Amino acid sequence: MPSRRPSQMTLQSRTDGGPFIDFLLYDDEGAPSDDAQEVKSCDVYFSDITPELESPDALETWHRILSITPEEICIFPIHQRVGKTDYGTPKHGPIEQIILARPKAHPYSVPINRDELEGLLSSLPSGFAKDWQIGLGLLWEYRFVIESIADIGGINTIVIHGEDGSDDAKIVGSVYYLGIDRYLELKRSIDRLSQRHQRETRADKQLVCYTGLAHAADPIRNPERPKKLPANVLTGLIKLGRGRSKLSRADQKSAVHLVKDNAEVIVKQAPQMLLELKADIERVTLGELIERYIKLMSAGAPEGKWQKFLAENPFILDMAFPYPVKVVCERPYVGSKRLSGRGGNFSDFLVAAKSTGNVAIIEIKHPQHDLLKVPEYRNNTYGPSFELSGSVAQIINQRASLQRQIHDLKEELEDEVHAHAIPAIIIIGRTPTDKHQRRSFEQYRNALKDVSVVTFDELQQRLEDIHKVLAPSTSASSNQDPSASAEYDNVPF
Numbered sequence: 001m002p003s004r005r006p007s008q009m010t011l012q013s014r015t016d017g018g019p020f021i022d023f024l025l026y027d028d029e030g031a032p033s034d035d036a037q038e039v040k041s042c043d044v045y046f047s048d049i050t051p052e053l054e055s056p057d058a059l060e061t062w063h064r065i066l067s068i069t070p071e072e073i074c075i076f077p078i079h080q081r082v083g084k085t086d087y088g089t090p091k092h093g094p095i096e097q098i099i100l101a102r103p104k105a106h107p108y109s110v111p112i113n114r115d116e117l118e119g120l121l122s123s124l125p126s127g128f129a130k131d132w133q134i135g136l137g138l139l140w141e142y143r144f145v146i147e148s149i150a151d152i153g154g155i156n157t158i159v160i161h162g163e164d165g166s167d168d169a170k171i172v173g174s175v176y177y178l179g180i181d182r183y184l185e186l187k188r189s190i191d192r193l194s195q196r197h198q199r200e201t202r203a204d205k206q207l208v209c210y211t212g213l214a215h216a217a218d219p220i221r222n223p224e225r226p227k228k229l230p231a232n233v234l235t236g237l238i239k240l241g242r243g244r245s246k247l248s249r250a251d252q253k254s255a256v257h258l259v260k261d262n263a264e265v266i267v268k269q270a271p272q273m274l275l276e277l278k279a280d281i282e283r284v285t286l287g288e289l290i291e292r293y294i295k296l297m298s299a300g301a302p303e304g305k306w307q308k309f310l311a312e313n314p315f316i317l318d319m320a321f322p323y324p325v326k327v328v329c330e331r332p333y334v335g336s337k338r339l340s341g342r343g344g345n346f347s348d349f350l351v352a353a354k355s356t357g358n359v360a361i362i363e364i365k366h367p368q369h370d371l372l373k374v375p376e377y378r379n380n381t382y383g384p385s386f387e388l389s390g391s392v393a394q395i396i397n398q399r400a401s402l403q404r405q406i407h408d409l410k411e412e413l414e415d416e417v418h419a420h421a422i423p424a425i426i427i428i429g430r431t432p433t434d435k436h437q438r439r440s441f442e443q444y445r446n447a448l449k450d451v452s453v454v455t456f457d458e459l460q461q462r463l464e465d466i467h468k469v470l471a472p473s474t475s476a477s478s479n480q481d482p483s484a485s486a487e488y489d490n491v492p493f
Helices: 006-012 114-121 140-150 180-217 233-240 249-261 263-269 271-299 303-312 314-320 386-412 435-447 456-470
Strands: 020-026 041-047 063-068 072-075 097-101 157-161 169-172 175-179 325-330 349-353 359-364 424-427 451-454
Touching: 020 114, 140 180, 157 180, 175 180, 249 263, 263 271, 271 303, 271 456, 303 314, 303 359, 314 325, 314 349, 314 451, 314 456, 359 386, 386 424, 386 451, 435 451
Parallel strands: 097 157, 157 175, 359 424, 424 451
Antiparallel strands: 020 041, 041 063, 063 072, 072 097, 169 175, 325 349, 349 359
């Protein structure tokens, strides 16, 4: 048996014949008329009070709920239960009236009695309340349509119409024009969401009971069952709101696990999408890394903080080499019998070429070090600063110690390394801004043998160049909706 709304159940229990309606009929000039042949429009009034109990001023108990012409039906949604403080007030807050323009095929028939009114109301679009006794407007489950428009502010009238404006969603003054096709699509979307929720709730209840009863009693015969996600459930959730959603930490972890668990399937069914995701992750991660790098530069961070930062992000050290390298030891001692012993020279990083295992050493300073002596030596020529020349001497000594002890020291390392020719890298200072100083700096560092000097701003520039390469092409991706791609339709979850 079809379920009844609570308001319908209340009506069945009434014995006074209420609620009540009355008609005010008008001719084509808007004057009151009792002649059915002359009627061109009408107002319908509602009362929930038995006439015998009306106050002396009966108009206080009667409220207009409809105004009807051949061209439109104007609904005044109100609270219709007497005895409540909101009786007779607008049901949808600031929205005082909902106007339904006439269908293209035919005008509305103006009712002059209760039967004709009920026949007219039965023709209202799906989703509208059609029983004047329990209240007109939209049904409770579609209240979100009205609430969303009311939340805009400054709107008191909604006009639903068709023909050329069937997809309208526009505001003119205090009136919101809603196309009938757009309204019906919103209604269908709400229906789908409600039905999906009911199905999912039923399935979740079954799964909870299965896990707590059958699986708990005999896990071998009744293994755990995973929750089944409806097809395109994530697509639907994302389409609900076009803006970027803020995820909780738990949701962030779940999203990552979901992709990881389905990675093998995705790479087979939608490989391009997975590659794009990987590129996006790399781009965002690198962007965050660059921001941290710039903050350290601006803050004048000391050597210790730079050493820690580069140890946490060793990929940056790759930027100082023309070939891929790997860190094999942080803060190694060189010049003693053991890599972690005493009496040796302290270097910052021992790295090795990934392809050959040839070792290299890196000395980290900080960006605040001057690279050149000021004032000039003569004729716009500048010599290396004490910090730069001292760093060069230090790393040359470390390299010589490493070369002598490499056979003993590499036994401490898990990676196979060799000392065929040991490059030495110093990361120090910032590139001079003066052109004469830049010339002197380039001449000095290019005259060094097997020692490379890289500035902190040069490393930053290399990171930013890579970030630009990873950035998506605006010409290739402008205004493209990923959901429109056939490949995105085949996502396996």
